[in-house]
Amino acid sequence: xxxxxxxxxxxxxxxxxxxxxxxxxxxxxxMSKDQFLTARSSQxxxxxxxxxxxxxxxxxxxxxxxxxxxxxxIYGLIAYVVACxxxxxxxxxxxxxxxxxCPNGVTITEFIKHRYGRLCHACVGIMVVFYxxxxxxxxxxxxxxxxxxxxxxxSTIPICMTVLVTTLYTAYGGLPTSMLTDRVQGWAIILLIxxxxxxxxxxxxxxxNSIENSGLLQPSRIAIESFYVLTAAITGANLFHQxxxxxxxxxxxxxxxxxxxxxxxxxxxxxxxxxGFSGIIAIWGNLCCSNEVEYNNxxxxxxxxxxxxxxxxxxxLVVSLVCSSTDTIQIGLSATIxxxxxxxxxxxxxxxxxVVILTIPIIILATKNANIMRLFLIADLYSTIVAVVVVxxxxxxxxxxxxxxxxxxSTQELLADSENASKENIGVVVDGMDISNMKVNDHNKETLQxxxxxxxxxxxxxxxxxxxxxxxxxxDCIVGMILGILSIAIFGWIFHKSLKKGIALLLLPDGMSxxxxxxxxxxxxxxxxxxGMFISAGIRMIIRKITNRS
Numbered sequence: 167x168x169x170x171x172x173x174x175x176x177x178x179x180x181x182x183x184x185x186x187x188x189x190x191x192x193x194x195x196x197m198s199k200d201q202f203l204t205a206r207s208s209q210x211x212x213x214x215x216x217x218x219x220x221x222x223x224x225x226x227x228x229x230x231x232x233x234x235x236x237x238x239x240i241y242g243l244i245a246y247v248v249a250c251x252x253x254x255x256x257x258x259x260x261x262x263x264x265x266x267x268c269p270n271g272v273t274i275t276e277f278i279k280h281r282y283g284r285l286c287h288a289c290v291g292i293m294v295v296f297y298x299x300x301x302x303x304x305x306x307x308x309x310x311x312x313x314x315x316x317x318x319x320x321s322t323i324p325i326c327m328t329v330l331v332t333t334l335y336t337a338y339g340g341l342p343t344s345m346l347t348d349r350v351q352g353w354a355i356i357l358l359i360x361x362x363x364x365x366x367x368x369x370x371x372x373x374x375n376s377i378e379n380s381g382l383l384q385p386s387r388i389a390i391e392s393f394y395v396l397t398a399a400i401t402g403a404n405l406f407h408q409x410x411x412x413x414x415x416x417x418x419x420x421x422x423x424x425x426x427x428x429x430x431x432x433x434x435x436x437x438x439x440x441x442g443f444s445g446i447i448a449i450w451g452n453l454c455c456s457n458e459v460e461y462n463n464x465x466x467x468x469x470x471x472x473x474x475x476x477x478x479x480x481x482x483l484v485v486s487l488v489c490s491s492t493d494t495i496q497i498g499l500s501a502t503i504x505x506x507x508x509x510x511x512x513x514x515x516x517x518x519x520x521v522v523i524l525t526i527p528i529i530i531l532a533t534k535n536a537n538i539m540r541l542f543l544i545a546d547l548y549s550t551i552v553a554v555v556v557v558x559x560x561x562x563x564x565x566x567x568x569x570x571x572x573x574x575x576s577t578q579e580l581l582a583d584s585e586n587a588s589k590e591n592i593g594v595v596v597d598g599m600d601i602s603n604m605k606v607n608d609h610n611k612e613t614l615q616x617x618x619x620x621x622x623x624x625x626x627x628x629x630x631x632x633x634x635x636x637x638x639x640x641x642d643c644i645v646g647m648i649l650g651i652l653s654i655a656i657f658g659w660i661f662h663k664s665l666k667k668g669i670a671l672l673l674l675p676d677g678m679s680x681x682x683x684x685x686x687x688x689x690x691x692x693x694x695x696x697x698g699m700f701i702s703a704g705i706r707m708i709i710r711k712i713t714n715r716s
């Protein structure tokens with residue numbers, strides 16, 4: 167182990183490096199409000215690969231992955247790793263669709279606004295803030311747990327300093343700063359994981375009897391259930407991870423987007439598998455686990471017995487992971503507050519202020535050292551409710567009006583859009599390129615000119631046709647979300663034969679430890695939402711027909 171003094175020095179030097187790096191990368195540059203929030207059409211697949219990877223990791227991977235493996239064995243670990251890759255596969259298909267349907271968007275919730283209207287848009291925006299706040303709490307909780315349980319430090323000061331550093335450099339440079347620091351943090355994280363795990367695995371002595379007696383290579387009911395529970399949970403949640411959608415819009419082309427997602431998927435598959443397996447190694451090496459606290463810190467049971475330099479590497483890794491995820495969350499929350507909660511009617515500086523105010527209770531909650539796995543499951547459960555709303559939005563048959571697609575010459579419209587695009591100059595440039603006078607569609611126009619003569623460009627339009635009798639609107643979505651929440655409690659009431667326990671299930675008090683409970687909750691939430699949406703739409707249609715007849 168290392169002393170408290172050395173631990174503090176390592177933490178603050180690492181934070182200082184990221185602060186200097188974050189500010190230096192964009193110092194003296196200028197960018198528009200749109201570039202601040204999306205870095206639109208500026209990233210190639212090489213940058214996107216590491217950016218998507220870093221957006222999907224955090225210090226939680228040092229806790230939840232090894233803990234899941236230690237509890238549920240190799241099948242639980244495989245389920246978790248697969249569940250973490252599936253959202254990126256989904257983005258390979260949904261990303262290009264969103265870029266097509268909502269080309270000037272910032273987050274997926276703007277597509278919700280376009281499809282369902284402002285009321286549903288605001289409700290979904292609030293749910294997104296809730297999810298990202300839980301994610302924020304989880305990250306800071308993970309940092310605090312590491313400082314307290316492993317290095318014997320008071321967690322409050324490191325948490326506050328980390329938040330301060332990431333707030334300063336993201337407030338200065340926005341998403342471009344976050345993406346540029348992600349590249350450094352991402353490769354540093356991969357290198358540190360490789361060094362730490364190879365060193366740890368090489369010195370742990372495995373008891374051959376423990377392998378068989380542990381039962382970690384055998385499937386269990388909970389491990390099998392987790393293939394659905396974790397995949398539904400993480401996929402639903404990541405649909406509302408605004409860091410992902412900001413990166414979708416930052417890609418230069420759809421090809422760059424897909425290739426970047428493939429690279430990120432491979433990196434996640436490898437690093438998550440290795441880190442998760444450390445939980446099994448700890449059990450086989452008889453280094454863990456006699457109680458819940460040890461299970462929750464199973465990775466660090468491997469590091470405690472290692473040489474000092476390994477613990478320094480792990481500490482740098484933890485701080486890097488927290489910074490990489492925290493800056494992504496902060497800029498994602500800013501985008502959500504500007505575009506979704508306040509309908510793009512406030513400036514960036516007020517959004518930053520809102521994020522700072524929101525951070526205060528988040529820090530307080532993070533110091534309580536709650537169960538990180540449970541925090542994620544709570545956020546994921548409610549995300550599956552909103553995920554149903556998004557999926558239904560893509561079904562054209564459930565829209566109010568039938569549509570006809572037509573092609574029109576768009577040359578003049580491209581130029582008009584470019585001339586009329588309004589921008590708020592907030593004083594930053596990306597990659598040394600002055601874009602303060604750049605038109606929004608300049609990049610698109612240059613790309614189109616390379617591919618073909620601009621005179622031959624065609625653009626697809628939708629023309630509204632006849633209204634349908636049955637369709638889903640924003641009010642149906644709100645009814646569905648309410649019924650989805652109630653469905654969790656109703657299932658819990660039936661499952662436990664207790665109304666009190668049914669209501670308690672809304673906060674998943676037992677996590678995934680009770681067979682059938684989490685599976686039922688994660689089935690009840692989306693199915694209840696879908697049922698509520700269709701019942702609401704059906705009742706509205708019947709009332710309308712009765713009213714028209716009378």
